[in-house]
Amino acid sequence: MRPSKSRAYCKDAQRFKIFFKTENKAQNFIKFNHAEMIEESGFAPTRCYYCIACDGWHVSSSRRFENAANKTELVIQAFTAETLTVNHIPGTSTEDAIQKKVTTKKIEKNNLFIQQEKAERLLQKISQRIQTISLLLDKKSDKILIYNLIHESQRLLTKNRAPGFDTQIDEFKNLLHTQKAKANHIFKDP
Numbered sequence: 001m002r003p004s005k006s007r008a009y010c011k012d013a014q015r016f017k018i019f020f021k022t023e024n025k026a027q028n029f030i031k032f033n034h035a036e037m038i039e040e041s042g043f044a045p046t047r048c049y050y051c052i053a054c055d056g057w058h059v060s061s062s063r064r065f066e067n068a069a070n071k072t073e074l075v076i077q078a079f080t081a082e083t084l085t086v087n088h089i090p091g092t093s094t095e096d097a098i099q100k101k102v103t104t105k106k107i108e109k110n111n112l113f114i115q116q117e118k119a120e121r122l123l124q125k126i127s128q129r130i131q132t133i134s135l136l137l138d139k140k141s142d143k144i145l146i147y148n149l150i151h152e153s154q155r156l157l158t159k160n161r162a163p164g165f166d167t168q169i170d171e172f173k174n175l176l177h178t179q180k181a182k183a184n185h186i187f188k189d190p
C-alpha cells in the first residue's frame with residue numbers, strides 16, 4: 001500500500017517526500033499505513049499538510065509544526081509583508097509620488113524662470129554695451145576698449161543661451177558683428 005512511486009523531491013522540506021494529489025489520498029495513506037509503520041520503525045505519519053512548493057499533500061510524523069506555516073509560506077508571507085510595507089511607507093505612496101512630481105516640476109519651472117531672468121539681465125547689459133560701442137565708434141576713439149567690449153559681449157552671448165531668447169541673442173550677435181566690421185574699418189592701419 002505504501003506508494004514509493006509518488007516520492008518526489010520537495011523543495012520546501014529539501015528532501016524526498018511522499019506526494020499526494022489530494023488531502024483525501026494523504027489521509028488514507030495515514031489511515032492504512034500508520035499501524036504497520038509504527039510496528040516497523042516506531043515512526044508513522046500522524047498528519048498531512050498541504051505543501052505550497054509541491055502544490056500537493058505530504059504526510060508528517062512531526063506534531064511540532066502542526067499549525068505553523070512551512071518555509072515556502074513563510075517566505076511568501078515575508079515577501080507580502082515587505083511589499084505591503086513598502087507600498088504604505090510615507091513618501092512612497094501614490095499621493096506622495098504625485099506631490100514629489102509636482103515639487104520636481106515646480107523646481108524645473110523655477111530653474112527655467114531663473115535661467116530666463118538671467119538671460120534677460122544679460123541681454124539688457126549687452127544692449128547697453130552695444131549703445132556704448134556705438135558712441136565710441138562715432139567718436140572713433142578707445143580702440144582697445146571697443147574691441148574688448150565687442151569680444152566680451154560676443155563671448156557672453158555664446159555662453160548664456162536660454163529658451164525663448166534665441167532670436168534676440170542672434171540679433172545682438174549680428175549687431176556686434178557689424179560693429180566689429182565698422183571698428184576694423186575705422187581702426188585699420190593707413
Ligand SMILES: [Zn+2]
Pocket residue numbers: 009010011012013017051052053054055058
Ligand atoms: Zn513539498
